[in-house]
Amino acid sequence: MRNIYLDHNATTPVHPEVLEAMLPYFSRKFGNASSMHCSGREAKAALEDARADCARILECKDSEIVFTSGGTESDNYAVKGAAFANRHRGKHVITSPIEHHAISVSCEFLQKEGFGVTYLPVDSQGIVDPDELRKALRPDTTLVTIMHANNETGVIQDIRELVRVSHEAGVLFHTDAVQTTGKIPYSISELGCDLLSISAHKLYGPKGVGLLFIKSGTKIQTWNQGGGHERGRRAGTENVAGVIGLSKALEIAARDMEKETTKLNSMTNRFYQMLKERVPDIRINGSLEKRVPNTLNISFRGVEGEAMILSLDLKGISVSSGSACTSGATNASHVLVAMGVPGELAHGSVRFSFGRSNSEEDIEYVVDVLAPEVQRLRNISPLYTKSGN
Amino acid sequence: MPRSLRGIFIMTQRVLVGMSGGVDSSMSAALLKEQGYDVIGITLKLYDYAELNFEPPDGGCCTIDLINDARLVCDRLGIPHYVIDLKRAFEQNVIENFIDSYSQGRTPNPCINCNRFIKWGEMLKTADKLGCDLVATGHYARVIEDKSGVRLLKAVDTSKDQSYALWGIPLEALKRTILPIGNFTKAEIREKARKCGFRNADRPDSQEICFVPAGDYAAIIAQRRKDDRSLQPGPIYDVRGHEIGEHRGYAYFTIGQRKGFGIAEGVPLYVTRINPDDRSITVGTRDHLFARRFSLSDINLLIKPEELPDEVEIKIRYRHGGARGRVELMGKGAMVMFDRPERAITPGQSAVFYDGERVLGGGIIDQIIETPGK
Numbered sequence: 001m002r003n004i005y006l007d008h009n010a011t012t013p014v015h016p017e018v019l020e021a022m023l024p025y026f027s028r029k030f031g032n033a034s035s036m037h038c039s040g041r042e043a044k045a046a047l048e049d050a051r052a053d054c055a056r057i058l059e060c061k062d063s064e065i066v067f068t069s070g071g072t073e074s075d076n077y078a079v080k081g082a083a084f085a086n087r088h089r090g091k092h093v094i095t096s097p098i099e100h101h102a103i104s105v106s107c108e109f110l111q112k113e114g115f116g117v118t119y120l121p122v123d124s125q126g127i128v129d130p131d132e133l134r135k136a137l138r139p140d141t142t143l144v145t146i147m148h149a150n151n152e153t154g155v156i157q158d159i160r161e162l163v164r165v166s167h168e169a170g171v172l173f174h175t176d177a178v179q180t181t182g183k184i185p186y187s188i189s190e191l192g193c194d195l196l197s198i199s200a201h202k203l204y205g206p207k208g209v210g211l212l213f214i215k216s217g218t219k220i221q222t223w224n225q226g227g228g229h230e231r232g233r234r235a236g237t238e239n240v241a242g243v244i245g246l247s248k249a250l251e252i253a254a255r256d257m258e259k260e261t262t263k264l265n266s267m268t269n270r271f272y273q274m275l276k277e278r279v280p281d282i283r284i285n286g287s288l289e290k291r292v293p294n295t296l297n298i299s300f301r302g303v304e305g306e307a308m309i310l311s312l313d314l315k316g317i318s319v320s321s322g323s324a325c326t327s328g329a330t331n332a333s334h335v336l337v338a339m340g341v342p343g344e345l346a347h348g349s350v351r352f353s354f355g356r357s358n359s360e361e362d363i364e365y366v367v368d369v370l371a372p373e374v375q376r377l378r379n380i381s382p383l384y385t386k387s388g389n
Numbered sequence: 390m391p392r393s394l395r396g397i398f399i400m401t402q403r404v405l406v407g408m409s410g411g412v413d414s415s416m417s418a419a420l421l422k423e424q425g426y427d428v429i430g431i432t433l434k435l436y437d438y439a440e441l442n443f444e445p446p447d448g449g450c451c452t453i454d455l456i457n458d459a460r461l462v463c464d465r466l467g468i469p470h471y472v473i474d475l476k477r478a479f480e481q482n483v484i485e486n487f488i489d490s491y492s493q494g495r496t497p498n499p500c501i502n503c504n505r506f507i508k509w510g511e512m513l514k515t516a517d518k519l520g521c522d523l524v525a526t527g528h529y530a531r532v533i534e535d536k537s538g539v540r541l542l543k544a545v546d547t548s549k550d551q552s553y554a555l556w557g558i559p560l561e562a563l564k565r566t567i568l569p570i571g572n573f574t575k576a577e578i579r580e581k582a583r584k585c586g587f588r589n590a591d592r593p594d595s596q597e598i599c600f601v602p603a604g605d606y607a608a609i610i611a612q613r614r615k616d617d618r619s620l621q622p623g624p625i626y627d628v629r630g631h632e633i634g635e636h637r638g639y640a641y642f643t644i645g646q647r648k649g650f651g652i653a654e655g656v657p658l659y660v661t662r663i664n665p666d667d668r669s670i671t672v673g674t675r676d677h678l679f680a681r682r683f684s685l686s687d688i689n690l691l692i693k694p695e696e697l698p699d700e701v702e703i704k705i706r707y708r709h710g711g712a713r714g715r716v717e718l719m720g721k722g723a724m725v726m727f728d729r730p731e732r733a734i735t736p737g738q739s740a741v742f743y744d745g746e747r748v749l750g751g752g753i754i755d756q757i758i759e760t761p762g763k
């Protein structure tokens with residue numbers, strides 16, 4: 001059976017060049033970057049070179065990069081760390097209702113610790129209005145955290161403007177850039193944010209490594225305590241091979257950005273056009289313009305997203321409905337609900353996230369498989385009556 | 390795809406196997422795979438211990454450990470595995486009904502509704518969505534189909550037979566059911582699982598009602614309906630109607646129960662009746678537990694009504710040995726008359742009709758018609 005992977009927002013395969021760059025650091029160059037001897041120095045040099053590469057690509061200073069175990073750790077660190085380090089100034093945090101669980105659950109934790117949390121609304125396109133942020137800012141607000149692009153819809157926020165509004169009020173700004181890094185060109189200095197999270201495995205790097213950008217002078221509480229690794233901001237022997245992989249993945253993403261963007265845009269557009277022709281009663285969730293080029297979130301009226309995902313899996317096509325979750329929760333997506341998508345359509349949503357491995361040919365195949373599956377599921381669906389209602 | 394001798398493709402049937410993560414359902418999937426079916430494993434997430442505010446017991450159903458065990462088994466078998474969330478359906482069809490039943494002074498068997506509405510209801514719907522012809526589970530019972538139709542039979546291993554809990558399966562659903570485990574003894578299943586290298590091969594059997602940790606069903610009632618009348622004190626009457634004490638709530642009692650009402654008498658006393666109207670329980674001697682006639686509701690037949698024999702074997706509890714009697718069908722209900730008085734006929738439990746090893750149908754015990762005792 002042909003296998004087609006359309007879930008690149010969940011994770012991506014490690015790029016062969018990335019793997020090649022990492023390999024020596026598992027064996028020959030195995031040193032502990034904290035050791036004084038030559039193999040330690042070798043590891044340390046590689047680590048710092050990688051940090052410099054990341055900083056150059058992201059347009060920030062080397063010293064502003066802390067390597068972590070991935071996006072979730074970076075998000076936890078940023079939100080809790082900034083909130084706790086600044087609690088003498090106030091205990092109020094602003095976020096959005098469409099954040100990844102790493103952010104939203106961290107915010108719930110802050111609430112239990114006595115912080116106030118405000119959730120800004122998003123419009124039907126999935127976008128946060130900077131004016132709403134302006135209205136929500138309070139004298140005791142110390143942190144705003146809003147994701148760069150949403151993992152389920154791919155919709156991009158105007159981070160520059162949101163940062164400007166926050167900074168006018170002297171409030172720190174964090175963004176979870178896990179879904180944009182490697183997919184759209186941006187620079188940290190241009191965004192202007194104080195904190196930014198990245199995960200390697202979303203951009204053809206390895207799992208288990210990421211980074212948190214912490215702008216110079218930003219007060220943040222350290223959670224991982226122990227040795228003085230990462231300038232005392234994140235104790236623990238550095239994942240040298242992982243970091244090398246992350247920097248290489250960033251380098252490749254930057255190198256191929258234009259080419260990949262063109263390809264992904266043409267693939268997603270073609271896919272959506274073909275789907276519209278073949279399958280009636282579908283709708284795209286979230287802005288079609290302000291969107292990372294690889295992601296389409298589509299609702300199939302009268303069909304449960306879960307049934308679609310399982311049926312497509314049985315045909316060798318991997319898609320998902322939102323964040324990767326294996327425990328079997330089937331609540332309607334909190335992202336789509338926040339955007340005001342009606343319950344039935346929110347339950348019937350499927351996320352297609354394309355990537356390097358996909359070809360134009362895949363698209364035709366997927367549409368050929370998908371169209372009759374939708375028809376079959378609609379035929380047995382008590383919810384579906386033709387054309388709309 | 391397999392071919393026949395003439396080179397014609399044989400359509401393989403696709404079967405959805407409900408997998409708890411335990412040894413029986415794991416082997417069910419393994420056996421079906423071995424028999425050449427196109428097998429898909431599915432674990433039904435029915436409740437969340439965290440939401441029920443209970444510490445999950447070791448190896449408790451629906452825990453992440455068991456879900457992972459099911460997933461690992463499927464991975465080893467090279468078949469897909471999914472988890473579907475049926476918490477809401479389970480809450481509505483099983484837990485709510487369970488509490489209602491206690492509240493009405495009955496002693497429910499929630500497995501009946503779970504099989505009827507969840508496994509052979511919701512799971513069957515999922516089977517349709519996944520294009521599955523059949524469903525299977527790890528139950529100890531057998532389904533046989535021949536020219537005369539489909540039959541539900543007791544398991545070969547009678548000590549493990551679970552056919553009692555399956556009478557509620559709609560006949561149409563039974564036609565799409567395979568129960569591969571029923572042909573083997575538990576020991577054989579464990580041995581096969583060991584050979585397959587399944588790590589759950591020697592896990593002890595689950596005993597209690599899955600969503601009631603430590604058998605404390607009153608806690609489940611209290612948590613959802615803390616003011617339910619079944620949990621409030623009420624009078625204890627003797628069989629002549631004299632009040633002889635007070636109990637802490639009729640939900641704590643079932644027919645035939647000997648303990649828990651704190652009355653010392655010369656002869657052992659048993660609960661013979663629970664009356665939710667005045668929150669009373671009635672106690673009597675062992676003789677008072679015996680009765681012959683009772684009514685049934687929610688009848689489900691696995692045969693045509695006219696095929697029901699004059700006399701059948703009737704089981705009124707999971708562990709009941711069965712006794713001979715007559716069933717008179719009346720619409721969705723029935724009247725049952727045992728040949729000889731039976732002990733502790735309990736409203737809320739199921740009465741299941743057998744002809745030898747074949748399950749003919751069953752219903753929920755509604756009311757004891759004959760006054761117990763003399």
